[in-house]
Amino acid sequence: MKKALLVLSILFLTVSYGQEIKQVPQISVNGEGKVKVVPDQSTLVVTIETKGNNAKDVKKDNDQKMEAVLRFVKKMNLAPADYKTQRVSLNPQYDYEKKKHSYNATQTLEILLKDLSKYDELMEGLVDQGINRIDNVIFQSSKLAQYQSEARKLAMKEAKMKAEDYVAVLGQKIGRAMTISDNSQTYYPQPVYMAMKSMEMSDTKAPRETLAVGEINITANVTVSFILE
Structure with missing residues (x-):
């Protein structure tokens, strides 16, 4: 009988401990980092x-x-x-x-x-x-990997800043990150064609401009869960 009670007590403590781990207070936020680059x-x-x-x-x-x-x-x-x-x-x-x-x-x-x-x-x-x-x-961009790294760092900084803003109102602080999810997608802009400059419209032989390359928006998106202290 005593052994049975001991086993039940251990199980109860184990379940309680497991529940405490699952109920660790935390906050999940999204962060975005964006770097604008002129294509080369x-x-x-x-x-x-x-x-x-x-x-x-x-x-x-x-x-x-x-x-x-x-x-x-x-x-x-x-x-x-x-x-x-x-x-x-x-x-x-x-x-x-x-x-x-x-x-x-x-x-x-x-x-x-x-x-x-x-x-x-x-x-x-x-x-x-x-x-x-x-x-x-x-x-x-020939330096795509470098700019992607910069965008990821900016995304993490924004996520951390968001979390700090939210919990500061409650008088709490954020602790270490529990999980980090990368939701980034690489996007390449399609060509934007400009009308060719007609040489008949001007006596000067200026170089033609047949397209506008614009900018590449290199974006990183993350979801971060922080422990609350």
């Missing part, structure tokens, strides 16, 4: 698309244009690691009205441009050599 490089995805009735001729024409494009890219002194073929396709297409087959060939090239001052020259040359589709332009 971009990734361009461009495509040559050719069509015709003969598969062999269509593919040959597409290959010749891509060969010219690659020669031009090399003349731009881009590092070999900064451009690559992303996709190649040759697909039959059927016109039900005319009851005829045709073929569509595409080759897609991905280019990392590390000097945005060469953007206009690169784009003009690509189009001149046969590129007839611009699939995507993404602006980036």
